[in-house]
Amino acid sequence: MGAYLDQFDPNNPKELDDLLExxxxxxxxxxxxxxxxxxxxxxxxxxxxxxKNFNFGALLVNDxxxxxxxxLPYTWExxxxxxxxxxxxxxxxxxxxxDLKEAGFNMPCLNDF
Numbered sequence: 079m080g081a082y083l084d085q086f087d088p089n090n091p092k093e094l095d096d097l098l099e100x101x102x103x104x105x106x107x108x109x110x111x112x113x114x115x116x117x118x119x120x121x122x123x124x125x126x127x128x129x130k131n132f133n134f135g136a137l138l139v140n141d142x143x144x145x146x147x148x149x150l151p152y153t154w155e156x157x158x159x160x161x162x163x164x165x166x167x168x169x170x171x172x173x174x175x176x177d178l179k180e181a182g183f184n185m186p187c188l189n190d191f
Contacts, residue, residue: 080151088154094165102166103173113181116174120185123167127160127191134159164188 086093102108111119126132138150138159156162168188175185 083151084153088150088162089157091161091165094162095169098166098169103169113177116170117178117181117183120167120170120174120178120183123163123170124186124191127163127167127188132160134163138162 083097086097088094126134135156138154138156171185171188178185
């Protein structure tokens with residue numbers, strides 16, 4: 079998978095969105111998440127995005143932990159680490175926003191951060 083992902087530029091919004099949609103939002107474990115799981119994940123992301131001093135770069139460092147089940151390619155360097163999480167939030171808004179709203183949780187627009 080690493081060689082495949084190395085073909086993409088993680089700083090390119092279109093390429094990153096396509097990958098996140100394909101491997102996170104449309105396929106994989108996320109499809110089994112309940113609305114409550116999604117709300118909790120979004121709450122954590124909202125708190126981080128609201129914190130102007132949050133160190134997003136620390137979350138993107140690959141520390142070669144043998145027990146880590148999710149990692150990004152070693153070659154990926156984010157010019158602005160917050161960008162990755164903003165893209166995740168925008169896609170969560172797109173894919174989960176209506177379900178979360180129906181559950182009584184309103185996701186603010188990314189521009190509100």
